[in-house]
Amino acid sequence: MEPALQVKNITVQYGGFTALDHVDLSIEQHTTLGLVGESGSGKSTLARVIAGLITPDEGEIWLGSQPLKKKRSREQRKNVQMIFQNPDASLNPKHSIRQILSEALLFHRIVERRQVEQRCKELLARVHIEEGALDRYPHEFSGGQRQRIAIARALSVEPSLLIADEPTSALDVSVQLSVLELFHTLKEELNLTMMFISHDLGVIHAISDNVAVMRQGRLVEVNSKSKFFARPETDYSRELLSAVPRIPTSSRSGGSYEQRI
Amino acid sequence: MASNTVLQVEALSLATKSKKLVDNVSFSLGKGESLGLVGESGSGKSLTLRAVLGLLPRGIEQTGGVIKSDVRSAMVFQDPRGALDPLCPVVAQVAEVIYYRQKVGRKASRIQALELLEMLGLPDSLKRLDRYPSQLSGGQCQRIVIAMALACKPGILLCDEPTTALDVTVQRQIIETITSLQRELGFAMVFVTHNLAIAAALCSKLCVMKEGQIVEHDDTLSLLQNPTNPYTRMLLDSVLPLPELEGSEQ
Numbered sequence: 001m002e003p004a005l006q007v008k009n010i011t012v013q014y015g016g017f018t019a020l021d022h023v024d025l026s027i028e029q030h031t032t033l034g035l036v037g038e039s040g041s042g043k044s045t046l047a048r049v050i051a052g053l054i055t056p057d058e059g060e061i062w063l064g065s066q067p068l069k070k071k072r073s074r075e076q077r078k079n080v081q082m083i084f085q086n087p088d089a090s091l092n093p094k095h096s097i098r099q100i101l102s103e104a105l106l107f108h109r110i111v112e113r114r115q116v117e118q119r120c121k122e123l124l125a126r127v128h129i130e131e132g133a134l135d136r137y138p139h140e141f142s143g144g145q146r147q148r149i150a151i152a153r154a155l156s157v158e159p160s161l162l163i164a165d166e167p168t169s170a171l172d173v174s175v176q177l178s179v180l181e182l183f184h185t186l187k188e189e190l191n192l193t194m195m196f197i198s199h200d201l202g203v204i205h206a207i208s209d210n211v212a213v214m215r216q217g218r219l220v221e222v223n224s225k226s227k228f229f230a231r232p233e234t235d236y237s238r239e240l241l242s243a244v245p246r247i248p249t250s251s252r253s254g255g256s257y258e259q260r261i
Numbered sequence: 262m263a264s265n266t267v268l269q270v271e272a273l274s275l276a277t278k279s280k281k282l283v284d285n286v287s288f289s290l291g292k293g294e295s296l297g298l299v300g301e302s303g304s305g306k307s308l309t310l311r312a313v314l315g316l317l318p319r320g321i322e323q324t325g326g327v328i329k330s331d332v333r334s335a336m337v338f339q340d341p342r343g344a345l346d347p348l349c350p351v352v353a354q355v356a357e358v359i360y361y362r363q364k365v366g367r368k369a370s371r372i373q374a375l376e377l378l379e380m381l382g383l384p385d386s387l388k389r390l391d392r393y394p395s396q397l398s399g400g401q402c403q404r405i406v407i408a409m410a411l412a413c414k415p416g417i418l419l420c421d422e423p424t425t426a427l428d429v430t431v432q433r434q435i436i437e438t439i440t441s442l443q444r445e446l447g448f449a450m451v452f453v454t455h456n457l458a459i460a461a462a463l464c465s466k467l468c469v470m471k472e473g474q475i476v477e478h479d480d481t482l483s484l485l486q487n488p489t490n491p492y493t494r495m496l497l498d499s500v501l502p503l504p505e506l507e508g509s510e511q
Contacts, residue, residue, distance in 0.1 A: 038428035038430060039428055143302075172301040172455060173301065173496065176499065177498075177501075199428055200429075200501075201503060202500070202501025202502070202503055205501060205504070229504045229506075230504055231507050238506065239430060240429060241506050242506060243432065244429055244503055245432070245458035245459045245462050246503070247458050247461055247485055247500055248461050248482070248485065
């Protein structure tokens with residue numbers, strides 16, 4: 001089976017700065033690729049290139065058997081959806097949840113106008129938000145709920161690739177856990193192909209099948225999840241993994257500073 | 262107040278006109294000790310910290326309790342870029358704090374500022390050419406903010422999620438920097454974070470806050486090993502597990 005997405009030799013430059021340096025990457029159908037790296041490593045730029053928000057200077061992108069050009073058809077745009085880090089900024093504060101969800105449904109002609117209401121309710125149920133939410137506005141919801149609404153909107157047009165750019169970074173840890181669980185069930189139920197970007201390796205471990213590591217615009221490692229977390233191939237990946245703070249389990253750690261008498 | 266206690270907070274309550282935000286919070290901090298305040302957003306941990314500093318946001322008032330402290334405190338904020346003046350070069354910013362706080366001359370304050378920055382591991386090139394915050398990375402900006410806090414020679418360093426906006430590798434560097442500075446200078450610390458793992462690495466005592474109240478407090482290890490409060494347990498469960506690296510020291 002051909003990969004769901006192939007990124008071939010992509011280069012992006014901002015002025016003189018090379019944000020992406022000849023990146024090659026592919027995502028298999030129905031798998032989740034976790035993309036990690038520090039800030040400035042080009043993760044988000046790659047996501048934006050794939051979503052068609054930035055035109056690369058070089059290289060090409062294939063979605064299934066179709067090349068994605070600079071000018072994309074409505075169908076191609078529909079097929080790649082993106083969820084952003086900050087749900088406050090990605091939801092229009094002056095639109096009710098009904099407007100937010102139905103706009104995409106109508107624009108991409110997913111359902112007929114008279115079925116929109118029903119579909120919106122189904123979408124909200126899918127992300128565990130009650131249907132009474134339709135007439136409310138984004139500010140009436142908590143951060144986690146807003147992110148769920150953004151997820152519902154992205155899924156509403158039945159994309160073949162979902163890009164999630166740090167979708168849980170702005171959320172509390174417990175909320176993060178519930179959003180990750182949501183991603184998990186959605187992944188199982190809808191057989192999603194997903195690119196999940198995060199700088200948090202715990203999150204990547206919870207959601208991905210494969211892991212790709214970026215550094216300074218280059219892809220330094222692509223590996224399966226189990227291999228990456230146990231035996232990373234590059235020193236940089238090892239450095240990233242060992243920098244994650246862990247809950248101390250032995251009695252020798254915990255409060256590295258000894259109290260003075 | 263016991264002789265080696267540098268900060269004592271007794272039954273602190275903070276509120277706006279209509280809403281109670283922090284309710285009956287008490288803790289004490291000994292000399293050189295570090296205390297972690299852990300909780301999610303809206304739990305009142307940052308407000309408690311701001312009350313200690315005496316820098317409550319407008320509209321929020323202290324409605325009860327006392328804060329006793331006989332040493333200076335200084336704060337490190339979450340967003341380093343927001344805490345720095347974007348129009349003033351960084352060495353000049355640190356020097357300014359030293360000039361006013363320690364009442365030394367302009368030249369001497371600049372020398373001291375450079376010493377401080379060297380201690381924090383900032384690039385040597387700053388000695389020749391001062392740079393603006395926008396020309397430094399997030400981790401470097403946070404080091405500058407820490408330098409400014411330390412320039413006040415504080416007895417207590419208040420840290421409000423100083424590593425949340427940073428990458429993991431930078432986060433580790435900052436945590437290591439703070440730990441070694443604390444060992445060297447012996448200041449006490451209150452560390453606010455939502456990440457239990459970071460709090461556990463830095464602090465010997467932890468207070469877990471929820472909706473303006475301390476729901477559980479204990480020594481770090483016993484709290485992590487035997488959490489009695491369901492909220493603490495929930496926070497612990499939210500820390501995403503990572504498998505052990507093969508060939509690591511642990």
